Amino acid sequence: MIADTIIFIFLIIGLLFNALGVLGLLRFPDVYTRLHASTKATTFGSIFLCLGVVVFAISQYLGTSDSQYLMVITHTIIAVFALAITNAAGSHAIARAAHRSGQKPDPVVVDKLTEAGL
Amino acid sequence: MIPFIVTAFVAFLFYLVLVVGSGSVLFWSWEEIIAGVIIGLVTGVIARKIFCRSENYRMLHPVRLISILIYICGPFLVELTKANLDVAYRVITGNVRPGIIRLHSGMKSDLALTMLAHSITLTPGTLSVDVDGKNHDLFIHVIHLDEGVEKKEAFEAGEIFSYMNIPAWIRRIAE
Structure with a gap:
């Protein structure tokens, strides 16, 4: 029962942050600020969704002591790490490619990368 | 030789993490452990030059x-x-x-x-x-x-x- 409450709280937080990521993708002005919304908010939201899965598996494991649920826990944790690493690397690659192809940040107060001319 | 051992051991540990909860030897069954050893050896042969490219093993330190x-x-x-x-x-x-x-x-x-x-x-x-x-x-x-x-x-x-x-x-x- 208490596990159900914790799972609901985790799912609500995760969905909230994922929804904010989508909203930021629509609201922000240029590609870099949109990447902020789509990487950070979705990583954090997905971590909470995965935490919900982990709590569910732990509660099932304690209730039934079926060792298959251990596999659910480890696979979910590996998925979280893969998600965090690939999200960071992918957003970095998109930002670098955008800057190299001439897509300058549009509302900007300082741009040291264009000044450096790399 | 050291790159092969390191790569095979890491692949073996990763396989064990993936199949945890399959049997009664701690959390694993004998079949999965033997399959993990074979997969670890094959991975060590294939990927030792990619996994240990820098020839520097300081990241193996447990601390x-x-x-x-x-x-x-x-x-x-x-x-x-x-x-x-x-x-x-x-x-x-x-x-x-x-x-x-x-x-x-x-x-x-x-x-x-x-x-x-x-x-x-x-x-x-x-x-x-x-x-x-x-x-x-x-x-x-x-x-x-x-x-x-x-x-x-x-x-x-x-x-x-x-x-x-x-x-x-x-x-x-x-x-």
Whole structure:
């Protein structure tokens, strides 16, 4: 029962942050600020969704002591790490490619990368 | 020989983590352990030159491996939470003042620079865009710069994090 409450709280937080990521993708002005919304908010939201899965598996494991649920826990944790690493690397690659192809940040107060001319 | 042993052992451990809960020997069955040994040996033969490319085994030190876990669960999680609340606030209000700044990373090895760039991308309102290969400077896109800060020529690595000293942790882990 208490596990159900914790799972609901985790799912609500995760969905909230994922929804904010989508909203930021629509609201922000240029590609870099949109990447902020789509990487950070979705990583954090997905971590909470995965935490919900982990709590569910732990509660099932304690209730039934079926060792298959251990596999659910480890696979979910590996998925979280893969998600965090690939999200960071992918957003970095998109930002670098955008800057190299001439897509300058549009509302900007300082741009040291264009000044450096790399 | 050492690259082969390291790669085979890591592949074996990873396979065991993937099939945990399959039987009665601790958490594994004998079939899965034997399959893991075979897969580890094959992976060691195939991937030893890719996995141990730098011929430098300092990351095998157990203190470094444990401090990676402590770093992810402690300081990094604090900064990640703060960054997400900040970005959520900016999504709702639309109050942004973006800019690309230069950051003196101060890291010597490539692994430490990669970890710092990933940490920066996932934490406070910052996104690493490019790297200056000569002196290991990073170019960071910041979603909100305070008034007057953009005059500065370059930032130090500790300045963009608010609560924790992330660069010192990364230096302890990877250098």
